[in-house]
Amino acid sequence: xxSVQASVDATLSGAALVTATATVRKPLYLRGGRIDACAGAxxxxxxxxxxxxxxxxxxxHDHLQVNNVPPLPGDTTFPNSYAWIEAFQKHFADPALVAxxxxxxxxxxxxxxxxxxxxxxxxxxxHDPWHPALDADDFPVALLxxxxxSYTLNGPTYGPPVQLSxxxxxxxxxxxxxxxxxxDDVAAAELDExxxxxxxxxxxxxxxxxxxxxxxxxxxxxxxxAVVWCPESNRRLLGRTLDPRRLHATGRLAIGxxxxxxxxxxxxxxxxxxxxxxxxxxxxxLALATTCAAxxxxxxxxxxxxxxxxxxxxxxxxxxxNEVTSLVGRDRADIRAVVRDGVPRLADPDFAxxxxxxxxxxxxxxxxxxxxxxxxxxxxPDLLALEPGIERAAPVATMERHARSLP
Numbered sequence: 001x002x003s004v005q006a007s008v009d010a011t012l013s014g015a016a017l018v019t020a021t022a023t024v025r026k027p028l029y030l031r032g033g034r035i036d037a038c039a040g041a042x043x044x045x046x047x048x049x050x051x052x053x054x055x056x057x058x059x060x061h062d063h064l065q066v067n068n069v070p071p072l073p074g075d076t077t078f079p080n081s082y083a084w085i086e087a088f089q090k091h092f093a094d095p096a097l098v099a100x101x102x103x104x105x106x107x108x109x110x111x112x113x114x115x116x117x118x119x120x121x122x123x124x125x126x127h128d129p130w131h132p133a134l135d136a137d138d139f140p141v142a143l144l145x146x147x148x149x150s151y152t153l154n155g156p157t158y159g160p161p162v163q164l165s166x167x168x169x170x171x172x173x174x175x176x177x178x179x180x181x182x183x184d185d186v187a188a189a190e191l192d193e194x195x196x197x198x199x200x201x202x203x204x205x206x207x208x209x210x211x212x213x214x215x216x217x218x219x220x221x222x223x224x225x226a227v228v229w230c231p232e233s234n235r236r237l238l239g240r241t242l243d244p245r246r247l248h249a250t251g252r253l254a255i256g257x258x259x260x261x262x263x264x265x266x267x268x269x270x271x272x273x274x275x276x277x278x279x280x281x282x283x284x285x286l287a288l289a290t291t292c293a294a295x296x297x298x299x300x301x302x303x304x305x306x307x308x309x310x311x312x313x314x315x316x317x318x319x320x321x322n323e324v325t326s327l328v329g330r331d332r333a334d335i336r337a338v339v340r341d342g343v344p345r346l347a348d349p350d351f352a353x354x355x356x357x358x359x360x361x362x363x364x365x366x367x368x369x370x371x372x373x374x375x376x377x378x379x380x381p382d383l384l385a386l387e388p389g390i391e392r393a394a395p396v397a398t399m400e401r402h403a404r405s406l407p
Contacts, residue, residue: 007358008342008354009029013046014047014048014049015315018053018324019286019290021291023323030311034341044353052327055303056122058121059267061125061228062124063112064128068111069101070094079182079184080183081152114387123312125297147297150166153190162194163199169203176205177194183211205228206225207256208228217247225252226296227247229241230257232257232270233264244279248288254289254292255289271286272328311339311342314339343355349371363379365390379392
């Protein structure tokens, strides 16, 4: 049985519940893997005094299977993503890249999902062909499903044809495409081209959009379309990113980390970096990864802490001050627990009782030097070996022997 199917009703008390719109102090009830309006009769009680509870984050753009692949060396920037793709072709002879791609694709997909889970992401929009591994019962994160997508307008032929994919995507489902990923005339012309093809509509979700001007952004807003912002990837590959403020003000912006081929280590780093730049404040950045992403990707059960929502949570220590910065502004090892479908998946060791109550076997690991417990099916040694910063903890006897040997 997969651990995310394991279930225990739980009452989380003593914490402040933090969303993009408000902070309230009240108990949170988990029943059957979802948030409920009242407690279960035999609910396991979790005292979270001195803690904050956030909704699980939504990563609106990632390529899960390439997060172990080394990026291009150097700091060259490119006029558009097509030029970067062309330059990357020469990188395929790099022994490190050959070794990375030799890992089974199923394992690489799980690694990309694990990378996200470690940073508090519980749902990902994976922008690549579907793979049977993504349907595994124990896949680490939830995934955007029932959506349409194409890869690009003008790059190498890859993925579904643009017009056919758009036409076969129901209006109530998001349709995703990389667009205007560049700073040159090629990128600047792509929104016009997409519109002329009849593919700019209320369910269109444009990934990147760096090459769009102010008039283009207004056209996107007028169409009811949206943009997924990947700022770190844009700055590394293109030297700049878009101005997020107008799109955010109209609710037409979400955020994605992209893969580590170009993006930040994870979405939490992305949120921290952009909040520190000041274009959008911490609560706005939280919105991009919760309420805004849920609305744009048509995920009404995610991004909030209301009754009926999915029981995906992040628990952190309340450090005082602006409560949002206790998550946005912290690193992944600071997260006290990541909960998916109402049960913990990764947590500090003092949450062991909750794991046990849910019937979840755990493995002790260290994450960036901090002790954690992780659900056993996420602790496969070959999987953990792909993720820098996490490793199985040494057995207690081994650690005691090591301690005795220290001067």
